[in-house]
Amino acid sequence: MDDNLLRATAKRQAGMLSRRQLNLLGFDHNYVRHQVGARRWVTRTPLVVSTTTGSLTFVQRAWLGLLHAGPGSAVGGLSAAKLRGLKNWERTDVTILIPADADVAPAEGISFVRTRRDISAMVAPDRRSPVCGIESAVLLFAAYTSSSRTACGLLAAAVQQRLTTAQDLKQWLELMRPLRRARLLRAALVDVDGGAQSMAEIDIGRVCRRFLLPLPGRQIKRRDQFGVIRYTDCEWRLPNGRVVVLEIDGAFHMEAEHWAADMTRERGLVIDGSTVLRCSSIELRRSPGAIARDLRAVGVGGRGGEASA
Numbered sequence: 001m002d003d004n005l006l007r008a009t010a011k012r013q014a015g016m017l018s019r020r021q022l023n024l025l026g027f028d029h030n031y032v033r034h035q036v037g038a039r040r041w042v043t044r045t046p047l048v049v050s051t052t053t054g055s056l057t058f059v060q061r062a063w064l065g066l067l068h069a070g071p072g073s074a075v076g077g078l079s080a081a082k083l084r085g086l087k088n089w090e091r092t093d094v095t096i097l098i099p100a101d102a103d104v105a106p107a108e109g110i111s112f113v114r115t116r117r118d119i120s121a122m123v124a125p126d127r128r129s130p131v132c133g134i135e136s137a138v139l140l141f142a143a144y145t146s147s148s149r150t151a152c153g154l155l156a157a158a159v160q161q162r163l164t165t166a167q168d169l170k171q172w173l174e175l176m177r178p179l180r181r182a183r184l185l186r187a188a189l190v191d192v193d194g195g196a197q198s199m200a201e202i203d204i205g206r207v208c209r210r211f212l213l214p215l216p217g218r219q220i221k222r223r224d225q226f227g228v229i230r231y232t233d234c235e236w237r238l239p240n241g242r243v244v245v246l247e248i249d250g251a252f253h254m255e256a257e258h259w260a261a262d263m264t265r266e267r268g269l270v271i272d273g274s275t276v277l278r279c280s281s282i283e284l285r286r287s288p289g290a291i292a293r294d295l296r297a298v299g300v301g302g303r304g305g306e307a308s309a
Contacts (some may be wrong), residue, residue: 001026010130015052016044016063020070045107058082058094065096065110068131073098074119074130077111080137081154085163086125089154095141097132115140117176134163135172143180151181152188153199159192166193195219198231200248200281204234204291207284213290213301216246236300237295243274246299247292248281275299 006025010017022032032049035041042050048067056064062075062083075083077095093111098104100116122136125276132140138158142151158164166189173185191205195218208215216234234246273300279291296302 010051013063013067014057014060015050016048016067017051018067018070020047020049021067022049043308046105053186060276061094061109062131063129065094065107065112068107068110069096069098069102069104069112072102072119073104074123076113076119076122076132076137077141078133078137078154080278081134081141081158081163083131084134085156086134086139086161089157099259100293134158135169136176137171138164139172139176139179139185142185143182148181148184149199151185152202155188156192156196156198156202159265166190167188198248198281201233203281203284203288204246204248207288207292210288211301212248213292213295236295238299240299244295244300245274245276246295247276247278248284249278 002025006017006022006027009021012028019029019032022028032041035051036043036049039053040051042053042054044050044064045068048064050060050064052060062079066073066075074080074097075095076097078086078089078091079093082090093109095111095113097119098112099119100114102114104112106112117140119130122132123130123139124133138154142154145151145154155166157170159166159169164288169192170186170189173179173182173189179185188202191202194205194215196202196205197219201218205215207213216236217232218234220232220235226233232245233248236244238244275293277294277298284291
């Protein structure tokens with residue numbers, strides 16, 4: 001038995017150990033039973049124990065899934081994306097990718113996803129633990145999630161949070177062929193590459209193409225009359241030099257703090273000479289024709305043009 005190696009392994013795996021590892025290190029069933037009986041360790045699944053007690057952290061639950069599944073598995077989907085730094089896309093269960101022919105028993109709180117893909121090829125090389133890279137993680141999730149809007153929004157979020165780039169996602173999209181929804185994801189990445197920061201900004205690109213309006217500049221850095229730097233959601237510069245700004249309000253804009261900041265930004269832009277229109281992300285989805293008509297009415301794509309819903 002090697003106590004030093006046991007402690008080192010447990011430390012590397014956030015206090016999680018598989019019974020297979022313990023056997024290889026020379027610690028038999030009786031030793032494990034004694035540690036559990038003394039309440040120093042906890043049996044988490046028939047195959048995995050923890051050297052800590054109490055609730056498991058997210059990292060510990062990820063290791064639980066990996067050790068329970070065994071060699072050849074990897075953290076994938078939004079779980080891998082979270083470990084790679086993605087925020088605000090959490091899910092309750094931890095996602096573990098396993099080979100299609102693997103024999104893995106269910107484990108509470110773990111979602112085992114079978115795949116025929118080469119899991120090792122999707123694992124980020126800079127990790128000591130088997131965790132998919134951000135590109136393969138978000139693309140595979142986007143391909144099979146039930147909502148196409150969620151799929152496209154996830155890609156925008158990964159780029160907006162500077163975890164990857166649209167170009168890197170495009171390259172991985174080709175590497176992962178064939179991939180469900182590839183055409184849609186490729187189109188979304190074109191918008192993301194053009195500066196779209198959210199699903200709503202991707203939607204405005206679709207509206208412009210549908211109603212034959214020029215595509216806007218996105219997240220344009222400008223100074224208002226007070227010299228404060230502002231970033232506009234969508235912006236068109238008309239032939240006469242006038243600037244039309246469209247601000248798209250998501251749900252978070254309804255919070256008092258964000259609402260007040262948005263109003264301050266809008267006043268600064270209006271005083272500076274820009275024409276500012278606002279719409280909600282829901283309106284953009286449900287009434288795109290109305291948005292297109294209003295944009296035309298202020299000169300985007302030619303004053304007075306008609307747009308049909």
